[in-house]
Amino acid sequence: MRPTLRLVLCGSVDDGKSTLIGRLLCDSNQVFADQLQKAEEDSRRYGTQAGATDLALLTDGLQDEREQGITIDVAYRVLETPLRRFVVADAPGHEQYTRNMATGASTADLAVVMVDARKGVLPQTARHTRIVAMVGVRHVVLAVNKMDLIGWDRARFEELAEEYRTVAAEVGVGEVVAIPVSALTGDNLTRPSGQTPWHAGPTLLGHLETVELARPAEDQPFRMPVQYVNRPDPDFRGYCGRVASGRVAPGDRMLVSPAGTSASVESIVVWQDTSDRAEQGDSVTLTLKPDVDVSRGDVIAAADDPPQVADQFRAQIIWMGDEPLTAGRPYRMRLHTCEVGAVVTSIRHRVDVSDGSKLAAARLELNDLGAVNLATSRPVPFAPFEQSRELGGFILIDRATSATAGAGTIAYALMRSANVKWQDFDISADVRSALKSQRARCLWLTGLSASGKSTVANQLERRLVIEGRHTYLLDGDNVRHGLNRDLGFTEPDRVENIRRVAEVARLMVDAGLIVIVSFISPFQAERDFARALFDPGDFMEIFVDAPLEVCARRDPKGLYAKAMRGEIKNFTGVDSPFERPERPDLRLDTERLSPEECVALIMERMA
Amino acid sequence: MLESEAIEIIREGVAAATRPVMLYSIGKDSSVLLHLARKAFWPAPPPMPLLHVDTTWKFREMIAFRDRVAAEASVELLVHTNSEGADGAVTPFTHGSDYYTEVMKTAALRQALDAGGFDIIFVGARRDEEKSRAKERVFSFRDAAHQWHPKAQRPELWNLYNTRLDAGGSFRVSPLSNWTEADIWRYIAAEDIPIVPLYYAAERTVVRRGGQWIMVDDDRMPLLPGEVPQRRRVRFRTLGCYPLTAAVESTADTLDAIIAEVLAADRSEREGRLIDHDGEASMERKKREGYF
Numbered sequence: 016m017r018p019t020l021r022l023v024l025c026g027s028v029d030d031g032k033s034t035l036i037g038r039l040l041c042d043s044n045q046v047f048a049d050q051l052q053k054a055e056e057d058s059r060r061y062g063t064q065a066g067a068t069d070l071a072l073l074t075d076g077l078q079d080e081r082e083q084g085i086t087i088d089v090a091y092r093v094l095e096t097p098l099r100r101f102v103v104a105d106a107p108g109h110e111q112y113t114r115n116m117a118t119g120a121s122t123a124d125l126a127v128v129m130v131d132a133r134k135g136v137l138p139q140t141a142r143h144t145r146i147v148a149m150v151g152v153r154h155v156v157l158a159v160n161k162m163d164l165i166g167w168d169r170a171r172f173e174e175l176a177e178e179y180r181t182v183a184a185e186v187g188v189g190e191v192v193a194i195p196v197s198a199l200t201g202d203n204l205t206r207p208s209g210q211t212p213w214h215a216g217p218t219l220l221g222h223l224e225t226v227e228l229a230r231p232a233e234d235q236p237f238r239m240p241v242q243y244v245n246r247p248d249p250d251f252r253g254y255c256g257r258v259a260s261g262r263v264a265p266g267d268r269m270l271v272s273p274a275g276t277s278a279s280v281e282s283i284v285v286w287q288d289t290s291d292r293a294e295q296g297d298s299v300t301l302t303l304k305p306d307v308d309v310s311r312g313d314v315i316a317a318a319d320d321p322p323q324v325a326d327q328f329r330a331q332i333i334w335m336g337d338e339p340l341t342a343g344r345p346y347r348m349r350l351h352t353c354e355v356g357a358v359v360t361s362i363r364h365r366v367d368v369s370d371g372s373k374l375a376a377a378r379l380e381l382n383d384l385g386a387v388n389l390a391t392s393r394p395v396p397f398a399p400f401e402q403s404r405e406l407g408g409f410i411l412i413d414r415a416t417s418a419t420a421g422a423g424t425i426a427y428a429l430m431r432s433a434n435v436k437w438q439d440f441d442i443s444a445d446v447r448s449a450l451k452s453q454r455a456r457c458l459w460l461t462g463l464s465a466s467g468k469s470t471v472a473n474q475l476e477r478r479l480v481i482e483g484r485h486t487y488l489l490d491g492d493n494v495r496h497g498l499n500r501d502l503g504f505t506e507p508d509r510v511e512n513i514r515r516v517a518e519v520a521r522l523m524v525d526a527g528l529i530v531i532v533s534f535i536s537p538f539q540a541e542r543d544f545a546r547a548l549f550d551p552g553d554f555m556e557i558f559v560d561a562p563l564e565v566c567a568r569r570d571p572k573g574l575y576a577k578a579m580r581g582e583i584k585n586f587t588g589v590d591s592p593f594e595r596p597e598r599p600d601l602r603l604d605t606e607r608l609s610p611e612e613c614v615a616l617i618m619e620r621m622a
Numbered sequence: 623m624l625e626s627e628a629i630e631i632i633r634e635g636v637a638a639a640t641r642p643v644m645l646y647s648i649g650k651d652s653s654v655l656l657h658l659a660r661k662a663f664w665p666a667p668p669p670m671p672l673l674h675v676d677t678t679w680k681f682r683e684m685i686a687f688r689d690r691v692a693a694e695a696s697v698e699l700l701v702h703t704n705s706e707g708a709d710g711a712v713t714p715f716t717h718g719s720d721y722y723t724e725v726m727k728t729a730a731l732r733q734a735l736d737a738g739g740f741d742i743i744f745v746g747a748r749r750d751e752e753k754s755r756a757k758e759r760v761f762s763f764r765d766a767a768h769q770w771h772p773k774a775q776r777p778e779l780w781n782l783y784n785t786r787l788d789a790g791g792s793f794r795v796s797p798l799s800n801w802t803e804a805d806i807w808r809y810i811a812a813e814d815i816p817i818v819p820l821y822y823a824a825e826r827t828v829v830r831r832g833g834q835w836i837m838v839d840d841d842r843m844p845l846l847p848g849e850v851p852q853r854r855r856v857r858f859r860t861l862g863c864y865p866l867t868a869a870v871e872s873t874a875d876t877l878d879a880i881i882a883e884v885l886a887a888d889r890s891e892r893e894g895r896l897i898d899h900d901g902e903a904s905m906e907r908k909k910r911e912g913y914f
Contacts, residue, residue, distance in 0.1 A: 095802075
C-alpha cells in the first residue's frame with residue numbers, strides 16, 4: 016500500500032479550512048458524483064457562496080454545522096494520489112471547540128495551518144500552532160488563503176509568512192513551508208497558479224506528496240505496552256500489544272516494567288503462524304520464557320535499555336474539562352495502556368497562547384494550556400513525550416463523569432526512580448500485623464457533620480482495644496490542629512487535607528495498626544483516592560448515614576446554626592455538597608441504630 | 623498499518639469491556655472486522671459473541687453465509703428480530719423505508735443491546751461511507767438510550783481511548799474508521815477472506831424500480847404495474863435488506879475486477895442504500911436515535 020500521511024487542517028474560524036479540503040478532494044477526483052450532487056443541493060439551501068457549490072458542505076457533516084455554516088467537530092477524509100494516501104482531519108476553528116481540534120491534531124504527522132490573507136495571524140492561529148506542537152506534530156505548512164481577495168499581493172504574503180515563522184519558532188516548530196493559495200479558486204492547491212509567478216515553492220498537494228517525513232529512528236529500544244493478556248487454555252499465555260518502538264525477535268532478552276522481572280521472547284504470534292520479527296507499529300502477541308507475571312499496563316522492553324519508571328512528573332497540559340483544573344483534585348490517568356490515579360500537585364504556570372508568556376495561575380480553565388507537576392498513585396513506566404508519543408502522552412479522566420478532562424505530555428520525571436526506588440525492607444506490613452495478632456486495615460468513616468462519626472469511632476476504638484487490638488484514630492478536627500494546621504477550607508486545601516490523612520493512614524496500616532479515620536470526606540473522588548492507596552480489602556468505606564435535618568437538629572457544636580446564618584462558608588450539607596457513597600462497604604443508619612449496634616456491625620464486617 | 627491499528631482498537635475495546643459484542647451485518651466490512659478479531663485474539667476465538675439484527679428481509683444467501691462463517695470462527699452467534707414487526711406486520715413494502723428501518727433495525731438493535739447488557743459494541747463503520755460518520759470518534763459514546771450526541775463527543779487524543787463508563791451508557795467502537803472501500807477490498811484479497819457471493823457479478827433476477835436495480839430474492843416482493851423481472855448481470859457494492867439495496871450492473875466476477883471497479887467508480891457505495899436518502903441529514907438523525 017502507498018505510504019500514508021496523516022494531516023490536520025487548522026487555523027481560525029472562516030479561514031477556509033473546510034473549503035480547502037473540499038477543493039482538494041474535488042480537484043484530485045476523490046468526490047463521488049452523488050456526493051457532489053448532494054453538496055450542490057445543500058449549497059442552494061445553506062451555502063455561503065451565493066448559489067455556487069459550497070465545497071465546505073462536503074465535510075461539514077453534522078446538521079448543526081450545515082445550518083450554522085461552521086465546523087463543530089473534526090471530520091476525517093481519506094484522499095489518495097498515485098504517490099501517497101492521506102488521512103485529512105478537518106478541524107474546527109472556533110475557540111470553544113479547541114478540544115476537538117486537539118483530537119484531530121494528535122494523530123497527525125503534519126499540520127496545514129491556514130490564515131486569511133486579509134486578517135493575518137490571529138490569536139487562534141497561535142493557539143492552534145501551540146497545540147499542534149504540543150501534541151507532537153513536527154511538520155507545519157502555512158497556507159495563506161484568500162490571496163485572490165488581496166490581488167495576490169506578494170509583499171503581504173511575505174510579511175505574513177515572516178510573522179508566522181516567529182510564532183512557530185517560539186513554540187519549537189523549526190521549519191515552516193509557506194504557500195499562497197485560494198481555496199475557492201484552487202490556485203496553488205493541486206496546480207501551480209498563474210497569479211504567483213514569484214512563488215518558487217510547490218503547490219500544497221505537491222508538497223504533501225513529497226515532504227520527507229521523519230522516519231522512526233532505527234536504533235530505538237524495544238517497547239511494547241501490554242494491552243491484553245490472552246490465556247485461552249493452561250498451555251498458552253500471550254501478551255498482546257502494539258510495538259511502540261524498536262524491533263523484536265524470538266530469543267531477545269526482555270524486562271517487564273515496572274516490576275523489573277526478566278524473560279526471553281519465546282515466540283511472536285500473528286494469526287495462524289508465528290513470525291520471526293516485529294517492529295514499531297505492529298500489533299502482535301508475544302509469549303515469554305519463563306512465563307513471568309505480566310498484566311495490562313506493564314511495558315515489555317529491551318532488557319539492556321528499559322524505560323524509566325516514576326510517579327512524579329513535570330508535564331504540559333491542555334485542559335478540556337468544563338470544570339477547571341485545580342491542584343489536588345484526583346483524576347484517573349491513562350498513559351499508554353496503564354490506568355492509575357493522578358493528582359496535579361501544583362500548577363507551574365499557564366501559557367498565554369498569543370505570545371507564549373508564562374503566567375502564574377491557580378487553575379486552568381477550558382482550553383487553557385499550562386505546565387504542571389503531577390503525581391501518580393503508583394510508579395509507571397514512561398518516556399518523555401519528545402522521545403515517544405506512545406509512552407509520553409496521557410489523558411486525565413474525570414472520576415465522576417468519566418469525561419476526558421485534559422490531555423498532557425510528560426516532559427520529565429521529577430525524581431528519577433533509578434535513584435529513588437521504593438526501598439524493600441525485610442520486615443513487611445504482614446510481619447508487623449502478625450506480630451500484633453491482627454489484620455491491619457483502614458476503616459474510613461464518612462458522613463455529614465453530626466452524623467455520629469466521632470461517637471461511633473470512639474466506641475469502636477474502645478471495643479478494639481478491649482479485645483487487645485492495636486489501633487489509632489485520625490479525627491478530622493484533631494488533625495487540623497497539627498498536621499494540617501496550614502490548610503484552610505478552599506477546595507484545593509480540602510483536597511490536600513484528605514490526601515495527607517489518607518497517606519498517614521496508609522503508613523499506619525503499613526506499621527500494622529487498625530486505623531479508624533473519622534472524616535466528613537464529602538467527595539467520592541477523594542474517598543476513591545484514599546481507597547486506591549491500599550491493597551484491596553485493606554480499606555473499608557463506612558458510610559455513617561443520617562438525614563441532613565437530623566444532623567442539623569443534633570448540631571452538638573452549633574456549626575449548622577452558624578452555617579445557616581452564613582457565618583461559615585462551604586459547610587458540607589448547607590452550601591457545599593455531600594456526595595453519598597456509591598458503593599460503601601458498610602452503611603450505618605444512625606437514626607435507627609445505637610452506637611453499640613453500629614460498632615457490632617463493623618466488628619462483624621471485619622471478622 | 624491499518625490492520626495493526628484496527629487490532630489495537632479491538633483489543634482496547636475488549637480489555638475495557640464487561641460485556642463486549644460485535645455487530646455482524648454479514649457484509650464485506652463485517653467479514654473484515656470478524657477476521658481482524660480472530661487475528662487479534664488468536665489462538666483463542668474472539669472473546670465476544672456476534673450479534674445479527676435480522677429484519678427477515680435479508681438476502682437468502684446472506685443468512686446461509688452467516689451461519690457457516692460463525693461456525694468456522696467458533697464464535698457464538700446471537701440473532702435478534704423485533705417481534706413487534708415480524709410475521710409480515712412491518713415490511714419495506716407496506717411501510718415507508720424510514721418507518722421500517724426504525725422498527726426492524728434501530729428499535730430491534732436497541733432491544734438486543736439492552737437484553738444483552740452490552741457495553742462495548744464493535745461495528746464495521748467507516749468514516750468514508752457517509753459524512754456524519756466522518757465526524758465520529760473511534761470510541762463513540764452512546765447514552766443509556768443509545769443516543770449519539772454529536773456536539774458533545776469526548777476528545778480522543780493519540781491512541782489513548784477513554785473507555786470509562788462509570789456514569790452508564792455504552793460505546794460503539796469502529797476499528798475500521800480510517801479504512802476506505804478500496805482498502806476493504808484490497809484486504810479481502812490479500813487475506814483471502816470469505817465474502818457473500820452477492821458481491822460478485824452474476825446473472826440475477828431484478829426489476830427496474832426508482833431508477834435502480836432491485837433483486838427479486840423471494841416471492842414476498844410484490845411487483846408494481848409495468849415491472850417485469852429480467853435477468854441481468856449485476857453485483858452488489860453493499861448488502862442490506864434486499865428490497866432496500868440496489869444492485870449495479872457489472873461484469874466484475876473476481877476480486878481484482880471488483881477492486882478495479884471500485885477505484886474507477888464515480889458514485890459512492892451508499893448510493894445503493896435507499897434509506898440514506900430519507901430526507902436531510904438522515905444518517906445523522908438515525909444515529910442519534912441509536913442506529914449504528
